[in-house]
Each structure stands twice: as C-alpha cells, then as structure tokens.
Amino acid sequence: MTILVTGATGNTGRHVVAELLRRGRSVRALTRDPSKASVPAGAEVVGGDHNDPSTVSFDGVTGLHITVTKGVAESGPALVKRAVAAGVERITILWGGYVGPAELAVADSGVTWTRLEPQEFMSNALDWREDIAADGVVRGPFPTVLSAVAHEGDIGAVAAAALVEDGHHEAAYTISGPEPLTLPERIAILAKALGRDLPYAETTREQAKAKLLGQGVSEADAEYVVGWHEAPPVEAYTPVDTIARVLGRPPRTFADWAAENARRF
Secondary structure, three states: OEEEEOOOOOOOHHHHHHHHHHOOOEEEEEEOOHHHOOOOOOOEEEEOOOOOHHHOOOOOEEEEEEEOOOOHHHHHHHHHHHHHHOOOOEEEEEOOOOOOHHHHHHHOOOOEEEEEEEOOEHHHHHHHHHHHHHHOOEEEOOOOOOEOOEOHHHHHHHHHHHHHOOOOOOEEEEEOOOOOEOHHHHHHHHHHHHOOOOOEEEOOHHHHHHHHHHOOOOHHHHHHHHHHHHOOOHHHHOOOOHHHHHHOOOOOOHHHHHHHHHHHO
C-alpha cells in the first residue's frame, strides 16, 4: 500500500509522512520541487503540484492525504476524480476551515474517507519569530480570546491512523489541544521554553489587518482571518477527545510544542 501525501513539506504534511513511515508504510511525498524538499528519510519524493491535478501521478497509489490550501479548494474535485479513477481506495483530507468543493468531492468520492477539522495550529506561533528577532516583544490583538490550539504532530498522527486503520470512514474529526489558552498565556509558555522574557504588546484590530495586507493577503482574506481571531467558533476554544479516542493517548500541550520547537526561534 503506497500512500501519497500532498503538502508533504508543510507544517502538518511532514508529520503525516513521518507517522506513516513510523507505521511501516510506503510513502510518496508530493512537492513542486523535489530538489529542495525536506521530508523524513524513507519517503519517496515525487514532483507535482496538487493545484494542477494533471501533474500528479497516482501510479500504484492506494491511499491519499490532501491538505487543502487556497488553490486546492478549487482544484480538489479534479484531484479526487483522478485519484479514484487510478484506484485510490482511501482518502484523508485536512480541511481549509470550512467544507468547500474539495471536502465535498472527497465525501462524494465513493471510497473510504476521513476529514480532519482542526481549528488553530500550535505552529501558528512561528509567526511571532519576526517580532522576537526585531525587539523581543510579541504583538497581537484580542488578548482575552481563548484557543485550544492543536499540535500539528497530533493532526498528522490522526491522519495516518485514518489512512491505515479501519473504523474512520465518513468521520469528520474536530481536533484540538488539551487546553484553551489566551495569546499572552501561549507567549508566556514559549518564553519559559526559551529561557527569556517575551513581553506581550496588544495591537488593535486595524493594526492586525494592516499587517496581513502588508504581507500580500487580500482584503477579503485579511478580514476573514482577523474576524475569526476576534470571535472564533466555539470549536476553537473547546477541547475535544478526538486525539485520545483515535490515538489512545492524550494530546500534546503547547508547552510540549514550545520545548520541541524552541530552536526555531
């Protein structure tokens, strides 16, 4: 059984690859530029762009993991159609924040499928690196808003389980971390892991949106992102037991994530 992982070099995709390899599976890691790809040893790196399904080969592939990015939201149906026609029997899909064309195509594919629905990733904290490098002060809005951020490694492990185990067909798994935390609380946890002070400075909603616009994010997408963080859905701050049920262990904490990733700061 060979499993193709799209988004294999991303924050979650690389964990899907690693977990499948740990389970002894044959893994193909899809990337636009294999010469620059950094994936766990043991995976077969193949070229292709999941935004352009015609570039993706499913020869010998029986399992598929899809990470929905902005482009895949629209190209997903064609990708799924090619995969099923080639003999793919099982698909997991990491949603793009809502059930869109790609997610619907998977649900209508006629093969075994599982949808992963995390709300916010712990790895979003990597966005703080620019502030930390500049003056050591982490900036952001909405200091009282809670989020039960999920470890991307746990997301990858749930995907791997669904790809190789029975019992996950037609499941839409909300995935969370074990505790709801505010932004200042997460910053304090990271500061402890780094062994240094990391002051927090509150910014306004307008400043947060302007920062995204300055990074090239569209007006509509910037408004969506800021609005989500200002008033997240209840699923974003309510811990659930998905990881414990699927993996038989508790989810990793933000303190775990901070210790694992301290060197990246």
